[in-house]
Amino acid sequence: MxxxxxxxxxxxxxxxxxxxxxxxxxxxxxxxxxxxxxxxxxxxxxxxxxxxxxxxxxxxxxxxxxxxxxxxxxxxxxxxxxxxxxxxxxxxxxxxxxxxxxxxxxxxxxxxxxxxxxxxxxxxxxxxxxxxxxxxxxxITERRRAEELQRLLVNELNHRVKNTLATVQSVAGQTLRNAADLGDARESLTTRLLALSRGHDILTRESWDGAELADIVAAVVASHGEVERFSIEGPPVRLAPKAALALSMALHELMTNAAKYGALSNADGHVRLVWKRVATADAQERLNMTWEEINGPVVSRPTRQGFGTRLITGGLARELGGNVRLDYPPGGVVCEIDAELARTGQSNRFIRGAA
Amino acid sequence: MLVVEDELFVAMLVEDLLSDLGCEVVGPAASASEAVRLAERESFDLALLDVNLGDGETSFRTAEILRERGVAFAFVTGYGDQGVRPDLRDAPIVSKPIDPRQLARVIDRIGNG
CATH class of the missing domain: 3.30.450.20 (PAS domain)
Structure with missing residues (x-):
């Protein structure tokens, strides 16, 4: 071939x-x-x-x-x-x-x-x-935006953790300064931290955008366990996160005091907790809230200002932008809260803005 | 001493620690606008400013007013100096939670600076 x-x-x-x-x-x-x-x-x-x-x-x-x-x-x-x-x-x-x-x-x-x-x-x-x-x-514009948001949130989280630790430092310090003995201090500190935690739970459920006053009240009452001893009435009121937390803590202090010395310490006492929205002359709205103890033992003004009194008459009033009166008539403790609703209604713009 | 702090419990803590150090508190102011009002009108020799006042507000305007008035101040923050505006970073920083010894040192420093 x-x-x-x-x-x-x-x-x-x-x-x-x-x-x-x-x-x-x-x-x-x-x-x-x-x-x-x-x-x-x-x-x-x-x-x-x-x-x-x-x-x-x-x-x-x-x-x-x-x-x-x-x-x-x-x-x-x-x-x-x-x-x-x-x-x-x-x-x-x-x-x-x-x-x-x-x-x-x-x-x-x-x-x-x-x-x-x-x-x-x-x-x-x-x-x-x-x-x-x-x-x-x-x-990758979107990815960059997500990374930036994540960075912001981590920073904010760090800020909140530090603030929360400072809050715990504050509550612990005041509790120890005012405690009668170590057992009393341990008991008070534990219930205060639990109250703080409950306040945070309510806010977390709504992404720190504020809370309903009725939800705050219900949580504090539920923690006490004797719902039938309360008569509660009031319209919907939206509270800003910080106001909600302050009110939650103030109610906890009133509750603890009532259980130790007031209307929740005997067999017949009960608590009337009512609030209403009141229109004022300048077209603003105010919140009036009253805690009234009925049928409890005879009470008298405490001789020294403890954490609860300081929180209620000082801190809460400041946080709500209003006045808080705490009286000890013989019939039972009365706490009257008068607050600007505009102030209580601010939402948490940081998280909203970032999201 | 002017105190600016928006967190209720932290404000109480600062009040207690300052009173332990023998300082008299003006405020505490809980918002930027209240802080500016006190900074312009009240009389005090030192100031302790929380940086972040919620809702995106800060105490930097108050710091400017104090600088113009010649009042020494320190910041209180959980962010570290990254949270402080660069032109104000020469002011001392007290971190949160608050170490009472650090607070005492800082007050001593700005009080004698």
Missing amino acids: GGTPKPTREARSSRERQAGKSAAGDARYRAIVDTAVDAIVVIDERGRIEAFNPAAERLFGYTAVEMIGHNVNMLMPEPYHAEHDGYLARYRDTGERRIIGIGREVNGLRADGSTFPLELSIAEWRDRDKRFFTGVMRD
């Missing part, structure tokens, strides 16, 4: 089938690039754009026709715009990789002049003796 065999019909048709397959393969690859969610831009080794897929058109606001043949640095804000040709030249000369094959977060420049953060990965490939780079890009 000698000579070169002529291509047979079968061989010819096989080559044609190969070419046909290759064309079909190109079409499939084009479809993949054209339908990709990520922006894909191909440049030559001098930075001239060779391909610009539809996702890139959407991302940057240029059409492929506008971009092909232009320097890719058009898509970069300064200083990258000016430096990019230098990066490419250095890579051609030294092979030093800053981004190729690695990927990083950079800024993009849209047709309308706005900039945005994007995640860029670059692959290098060759076609015969020419070198190309494929950049795949994704807008």
Whole structure:
């Protein structure tokens, strides 16, 4: 057998089938690039754009026709715009990789002049003796926003933890200063921390956006366990987080005092807890709330100011922007709270703003 | 001493610690506007300012007024100095929870500065 065999019909048709397959393969690859969610831009080794897929058109606001043949640095804000040709030249000369094959977060420049953060990965490939780079890009504005929000929340959490520790320091310090003995101190401190925790529970249920007065009252009464000894009545009133916490603690102190010395310390006593909204002359609304102990033992004004009295007449009044009167008529303790409703109604703008 | 602190229990704590140190308290102011009002009108020789006053408010305006009046002040914060506006970071910081010894040192420092 000698000579070169002529291509047979079968061989010819096989080559044609190969070419046909290759064309079909190109079409499939084009479809993949054209339908990709990520922006894909191909440049030559001098930075001239060779391909610009539809996702890139959407991302940057240029059409492929506008971009092909232009320097890719058009898509970069300064200083990258000016430096990019230098990066490419250095890579051609030294092979030093800053981004190729690695990927990083950079800024993009849209047709309308706005900039945005994007995640860029670059692959290098060759076609015969020419070198190309494929950049795949994704807008990470949303991710950046989420990261920023997370950073804010972690900071805020840290701030709140420190404040809460300072609050515990305050409650513990005052309890110890006023306690009759260590057993009394342990008992008071424990119930106060539990009361503080219940107040936080109510606020957490509503994402620290405030709380309903009735919910605060119900939680404090439920913690005492004898619901039938209370008559409770009042309209819906929204309290800001800090006012809610202060009121919750003040009610806890009234409750503890009543259980030790007042209307909840004997068999027949009960507590009337009522509140109403009162319109004032200047079109403002005020909250009037009364805690009244009935049928309890005879009470008298305590000889020294403890934590509860200080919290109720000082701190609570300040927090509510109003007046709080605490009286000890022989019939039982009466506490009257008069507060600005505007003040009690402020919501927690920080968390809202951040979310 | 002017005290600015929006957290009720922390304000009580600061009052107690200052009274242990023999200081008389002006305030405590619980909001930025109340703090500014006291800073402009009341008389006191030192001030202790909580940085973050809730609802995004701070005590920085109060600090500016005090600086103009020549009244020394320190910040109280759970954020560290990152929470303080850069031009006010030369003021000492008392961190929360409050170490009474640190509070005493800071008051001594600003009182004699």
